[in-house]
Amino acid sequence: MNIRYDVEQLPERKTGGKESEELLALKAFLAGTQRNMVIEYEEENSAKNRYGTLRKFRSDNKLQDVFDLYRREKVICIIRTKRRK
Numbered sequence: 001m002n003i004r005y006d007v008e009q010l011p012e013r014k015t016g017g018k019e020s021e022e023l024l025a026l027k028a029f030l031a032g033t034q035r036n037m038v039i040e041y042e043e044e045n046s047a048k049n050r051y052g053t054l055r056k057f058r059s060d061n062k063l064q065d066v067f068d069l070y071r072r073e074k075v076i077c078i079i080r081t082k083r084r085k
Helices: 021-031 044-060
Strands: 036-040 067-072 075-080
Touching: 021 036, 021 044, 021 075, 044 067, 044 075
Parallel strands: none
Antiparallel strands: 036 075, 067 075
């Protein structure tokens, strides 16, 4: 282990990452008029991880009344419940 103090040149800080492809697709879905959307993955673990991401986005933005989502094995289904105003 190496600990240093008063370093002249600090490493650059990473600033927020880019949004995932799923979040971009979800935002486009919400902006459009489609009634439902399905995202299918190669592996079930990928679907589990992305499902958590989409649920967090939904709760952080208080969109529970706008759309519903559920996961079945390797597929995530998103259903519009009402139009956002």
